[in-house]
Amino acid sequence: xxxxxxxxxxxxxxxxxxxxxxxGHPARIAILxxxxxxxxxxxxxIVIDLPLAQSTVSQHLKALKEIGLIKGTVDGPRSRYCIxxxxxxxxxRQFDGWTSKISELKQENTC
Amino acid sequence: xxxxxxxxxxxxxxxxxxxxxxxGHPARIAILxxxxxxxxxxxxxIVIDLPLAQSTVSQHLKALKEIGLIKGTVDGPRSRYCIxxxxxxxxxRQFDGWTSKISELKQENTC
DNA sequence: TGTGCTAATCGTACAAACACGATATACGAT
DNA sequence: ATCGTATATCGTGTTTGTACGATTAGCACA
Numbered sequence: 001x002x003x004x005x006x007x008x009x010x011x012x013x014x015x016x017x018x019x020x021x022x023x024g025h026p027a028r029i030a031i032l033x034x035x036x037x038x039x040x041x042x043x044x045x046i047v048i049d050l051p052l053a054q055s056t057v058s059q060h061l062k063a064l065k066e067i068g069l070i071k072g073t074v075d076g077p078r079s080r081y082c083i084x085x086x087x088x089x090x091x092x093r094q095f096d097g098w099t100s101k102i103s104e105l106k107q108e109n110t111c
Numbered sequence: 112x113x114x115x116x117x118x119x120x121x122x123x124x125x126x127x128x129x130x131x132x133x134x135g136h137p138a139r140i141a142i143l144x145x146x147x148x149x150x151x152x153x154x155x156x157i158v159i160d161l162p163l164a165q166s167t168v169s170q171h172l173k174a175l176k177e178i179g180l181i182k183g184t185v186d187g188p189r190s191r192y193c194i195x196x197x198x199x200x201x202x203x204r205q206f207d208g209w210t211s212k213i214s215e216l217k218q219e220n221t222c
Numbered sequence: 223t224g225t226g227c228t229a230a231t232c233g234t235a236c237a238a239a240c241a242c243g244a245t246a247t248a249c250g251a252t
Numbered sequence: 253a254t255c256g257t258a259t260a261t262c263g264t265g266t267t268t269g270t271a272c273g274a275t276t277a278g279c280a281c282a
Contacts, residue, residue: 005271008162009137013144021135025240026120026128029209033124036213039220043259051119056241058260063239073222077249077258082220083213092210098140099203102147102194109150109193115267116241136270154229167271169230174269188228188279 016098019091022067027052027060035070035083043079127209130202133178138163138171146181146194154190 006014023029027050034049035041047057061081064070068087073080117125134140138161145160146152158168172192175181179198184191 005162005167006137009141013137013140017135017137017140020131020133020140022131024128024132024135026117026124027240029124029128029131030120033209033213036216037218039218041220044257047259051116052240053242054259055243055261056116059240062260071222074248074259075222077256079259080222082222083217085217095206098144102144105147106194106196107148107150109152138270158229163270164272165229166231166273170270173230185229185278188226190229 012094012098016094018067019095022064022069025060027057028064031057031060031064032069032083035081041081042075043081046081123205123209127205129178130206133175133180136171138168139175142168142171142175143180143194146192152192153186154192157192 009017023032030050031046034046038045043057043061046061047054050057052060061070061072065072068084069091070081071084072082120128134143141161142157145157149156154168154172157172158165161168163171172181172183176183179195180202181192182195183193
């Protein structure tokens with residue numbers, strides 16, 4: 001990233017990009033999908049489902065947690081994760097807003 | 112990426128992640144937004160709008176082109192770019208499909 | 223044929239992402 | 253107290269992304 005020009009963009013663009021970036025790896029897509037379909041989602045269950053080492057999965061979980069898409073609680077010796085639907089839906093609305101905005105602006109193009 | 116375990120995920124997950132990744136930088140969000148609102152979008156116009164060097168913008172354009180979200184044509188000494196709405200909408204549908212799928216599976220969670 | 227413009231590509235530097243094994247931590251059970 | 257299990261974190265190597273200046277390539281026009 002050399003010198004993170006990122007900050008010079010509009011807040012909206014940065015937020016949207018961060019959300020997209022969080023979904024920008026198949027492992028994280030897979031994790032969210034797994035989390036959605038299990039009621040009690042323990043870290044180990046996810047590790048089994050993915051073709052990755054435990055430590056790598058842990059990293060992806062951390063990334064999703066940092067952006068707020070998932071929450072985690074400690075339950076004895078294990079960790080339970082779940083999607084934070086409030087955050088998820090916020091991002092979804094934001095994304096929808098952006099796509100419908102640019103779709104409205106859509107013009108017949110010249111190329 | 113060490114050794115690109117990426118290939119071991121499902122095609123659907125990879126496609127979705129690639130799309131998200133393409134949107135995973137504010138510059139590329141900004142580029143698409145600009146492209147949507149101009150009929151004749153010349154590379155130079157985009158460069159002026161962004162806080163980045165010409166060569167860097169060119170790289171981002173290339174990335175968007177590679178995944179198919181935009182098309183480019185040469186027009187004399189300049190380059191014209193536009194969104195490939197067919198591709199854009201394809202990805203949008205894919206994303207919608209995924210979000211509604213996981214929303215349906217949504218359970219009251221335990222954490 | 224040369225000049226001037228636009229945009230792509232090259233080379234480079236640095237930062238971040240990805241992946242793993244090894245280790246540390248935290249807890250339950252014995 | 254000890255052991256076993258589950259998960260997080262650390263250290264490390266490799267790859268990819270981001271950014272820039274410099275150069276190249278293409279085209280229009282004098």
